[in-house]
Amino acid sequence: MSTKTSDLAGRRILVTGAEGRIGSATCARLTELGARVTAFSLPQDDAPAVAAERVLHGDTRDDAAVQDALDGVELVVHLAAIPSPDLADWTTVFSTNVVSTFTVLAHAGERGVRRAVIASSINAYGGPYNSHDVRPAYYPLDEQLPADLDDPYSLSKFTDERTAEMAARHWGTDVIALRFPLTAPQEVLLEHAARATGDLAHGATEGWSYLDVRDAARAVELSLLSSARGAHAVFVAAGETDVPFPTDELLDRYAPGVPRLRSFAGREVPIDLTRARTLLGFRAEHLLPVEPAPLPGA
Template sequence: MVTGAAGRLGRPTLDLLAGHGVPVTALDLHDPGDLPADRVVTGEAGDSETVRAAMDGVDTVIHLAAIPAPTFGTPEEVFLGNTRATFVVFQEAARAGVRRVVFASSLSVLGLPFSPRALHPAYVPIDEALPLQVEDPYALSKQTDEATAAMMTARHGIDSVAMRFPLLGGPGDKLPERAATYARDPSEGARELWSYLDLRDAARANLLAATRPLTGANVVFLAAPDTLSALPTEDLLDRYHPGAERRAPLPGRAVPIDLSAAARLLGFRAEHLYPVEAHTSEVNP
C-alpha cells in the first residue's frame, strides 16, 4: 500500500511499482482517476477504519501521506495530523500482520529548515547520529514519527525505514527555481545544506527500502551526492555554518551529508543529478 498516492512522491512511486508489476493499493484523500494502482481507497491516513480497509491483502506499506511543511496548516494541524496518520498506519499495519513500513521522514527533522532562528549543525557531513534541534511543529512531527516507528518495532516487530528526504523535485519541478535562487543568494540554501534529490531517485529509494533485507527501525538520510549550488561546499560552510566541526573533506560540490547508511542499508545512490552548471552565469559569489 502507498499512502499519499496522488502526491508529488506518491505518483512516481506508484509508477515505479507498476513498472515492476507490483500489485498496489493506493490510499489518498481523493481519487484523481488515473493512479496506476490495482485498488484505490479514498480517505484520510489518520482514520483507522479507512486504513484498516486499505490494509486488506497488504504485506508492505510505503507511507507518504503528510502535511509537507509547517506553512501548510496551523501548528496543531501539522503536528497532530502528521503524527496521527503515522501512528494509525503503523497500528493498523501491526493489526494486519504487515512486516515492513517505509515512511517519509525529512531532513527537516534536524530543526534547521523551519526554525524561527538560524541554526547550525554540530558537525558536517551530518549523519543519522546528529543531535536534533527541533523548534517547529513539522520537525517535531517527524521526530515523533521516527519515535513511533521505533516503538512499533519494539512492540510488534515491524521492520521500518525512516526516509529523511531533502528537497524533492525534478528538472521541471522545483529544482531549476531553487538552483537559480541559490545562485543569486547562497544563504537561501543554508538551512537545507543546499541538498536535493530527484523525485525519480526518491521513488527508487522507496522501492529499495521496501524490498531490501533489513530488520529493526532504520533511519537514513537520502540526497544527491552533490549540492544544488554551483559554489564549492567548503566555501559555503565557511560562510554560513562556520562553527560546524569538519569531520571529513567535502571537495567540490559534495553534499555535506553522510550518505553511507543509504548505500549500506538500501544499496542506494542517486542517479539523476541536476545540471547546476546551467545557472553558473547567475552565481553571486
C-alpha cells in the same frame, strides 16, 4: 505490462499519500515492477491519475479507512502528511502527521505486515524551518545529528521516527524512515536551484541538498527490498549540491565555526549518505545539470 523483473512483482503494497509528488512516482515505479499497488489518498478535486490496481480515498487518521486500505496488503509505504508548517494551523500539522503515522503503522503491525517505509524528512533534525538563526551541530549531516526543533512539522517527523522504533519493537515491523530533502521533478528542482544560487545562506541548514522524485521512488523500492531489521532513519539525497560552488567554500562562508568532520570534494553534498549506500544500496542517478563555478568573492 512491466518489462522489468523484481522481487516486488506480485506483492500487494499500500501507498498512502499516493497522489503527491513522491507518492505518484512511487506508485508508477512499483506498478512498473509488477507490484499490486493500493493507492490511498485524501479525496481532492483534479487529482492526478495514479498507477495502481486499487485506488481508495480517505483519511490516514481514520481507523476504518486504514484497515480497509490494508486488506490483503503485505508491504506498506506511508507518505501521507502535511508537508510544511505553513499549510495549516500548527496543531493540525502536528496532530495530522503523527496520528496518521501511528494509525498506519499500528494497524499494519496488528495485521502482521513485516516491512514498511515512511517518509521522514531532513527537517527531523529541526534546522531548515527553524525560526532561530541556527546551524547544524556539525557537517556532514547524518542520522545521529542532535535535534533543534522549533516548528510542528519538524517535530512531527522526529516523532514519526520514534513511532517507527515503537512499531519495530512492539509488532516486529521493520521500518525504514527516509529522510528526504527537497524532493521534486527535475524542472521544479531547477527553478529552486536558481533561487538557491541567489540566496546561498538559506541553504546552509539543508546542505544545499535535493532529490529528484524518480530517485525518491527508487529509494522506496530499495527500502522495501532491504533486509535491515528494526527501525532505521536514512538520509537520501543527490550526491551533489544544487548550487555551482565548492561545498567547502560555502561552509567557510555560511557556516563559519561549525565543526566539519571531513572536507568535501567539489560540489559534494555535505550529508553523510553512507547509510543509504550500505543499508539500501542507494545512490541518486538523476542529478541536476549544474556547471561548477568559483564562489564569487572567494
